[in-house]
Amino acid sequence: MSIRVQSPGLLTTLQDLGRHGHEHLGVGPGGAMDPVSHRLASLLVGNPPELPSLEITLSGPVLDFAEDALIALAGADLAPEADGLPVPLWRPVLVRAGTRLRFGKALDGCRCYLAVAGGFNVPPVLGSAGTCLAAGFGGFHGRALRAGDCLESGPPPPDRYPGLQRRFQREPRAVLSLGWFVPWFQELEFRRPAGLRLIPGPHWPLLGPAARERLLGEPFRVASDSDRMGLRLRGPSLALDHPVEPVSAGVATGTLQLPPGGGPILLMADRQTTGGYPRLGELATVDLPSAGQLRPGEALRFRTVTLEQAQELNLARAARLRDLAVVVAERMLR
């Protein structure tokens, strides 16, 4: 055992980039609600993104490290501290055996990702180590962490940040991090009110001009019954001019559904595979991290984007992540 869960926090699960290739069985993709922060935390400790990290929601866990570990935190700032010292995000951190990592008040965002070099030793189910909460499989025994759980992970691989590891041997500190970091919180835009970009979908024209104006002009709030399946939105009333009842068809992460007589629902990582409600559109994939970082009660706005622009932004983000991976890999050798 190497990490013992003293207290589990509100909802702490193992997540990765999702489970692909099983949607035809009704098994949705799942995975991190903010996949980019998961990627960055993984990248910083040298893990491929297929290895899971801990997705920590709003109120974080208390974790006791039984062995030295190389970790990275990315995403929401939930005020992490180790033996009373603040632990910085967005950079590699060495944690000494015997250290207690805990989280305080959520300062911004909703979900923080904790990656440990070497990953957590859990068996993949249907090709992924992510936790499917609805069906109770994957991740750590198919469920969120509980007090008393022990997560197994490896020691810091000696070839990663050797300079930092040498300093760690000399200095008797609980945690030691680099001053260098990857400032992606700016790119991910969850420090300011979200203006989420929506690609209008097939039933968009069925919204009358006034309803469209309300959808794009007025703020929505994330309702408290929102979860990893979807964000339920409260805001201006929206109704289709001509009600339709489409037969069930495939949906995507980021689909904005409009159930009759209800507020819109933004489908998120643990979404169903198919749905029968009218589809107003889909979020641009580049804005999924911002959506995944919204807290219950928080406000958001929509603006439209064309499919062409959304795909350009998508490819540009992928290229930036590839470039960053090269920079981090080089930094990791020093």
Add this chain to the structure above:
Amino acid sequence: MAPAPASRAAASLRVEPLGDEALLVVLGEGIDGAVNDRVHHFAGLLQGSALPGLRDLVPAYATLAVHYDPAAWADFGQTPYAALAAALERIWRTAGGAAPLPGRVVEIPVCYGGQYGPDLGEMALHRGMAEADLIARHAADAYRVFMLGFAPGFAYLGGLAPGLAAPRRATPRARVPAGSVAIAGLQTGIYALETPGGWQIIGRTPLRLFDPSLDPPCLLRPGDRVQFRPIPESAFP
């Protein structure tokens, strides 16, 4: 089996975006066996194709959702969506017609009514039928599995007798037990897992419809015909 030329000509394909990492191939409308045959036929063609970057193929009643990695379709002088849509249209043009989807007859034992089918009594009352007659009617027909979707292993069955159609409940239940057999509109379905749900519940099967440790994890496949067989409460383990 050669398809009739008329149905081949009518089988046009329409592609529409489903966000920037997925698209929807529309192969017809409504709940129709011939349309659904085309959907599964096309899914099979894509599965066997060498198209790059395909993450998931999701056949539904009349549509096939294709989830893809746009980076795999980025260098064709047009948007990834347009490049993939054109490739799909080429495959469809050169494809042969869809044969009826092969399937097995799968018998599903169901304990109708009582604690296992809390909505059966009211449904029978509403139709002026005896509960036993409603059970016999539901168990008389074999139902085609059109698709698996919504939640892991949930099977959408079509072909319900119009006399058995029932609207969704006004307020969905927070928990529907796994194995519940239910009706919504002209569909009947089986809940594979305990999930929230708004369908009218008429019975429950002790069979497990989804087990991620098995290969395949789902008991039912699209194209199968489900034959329900009433069992007494005492037969329920």
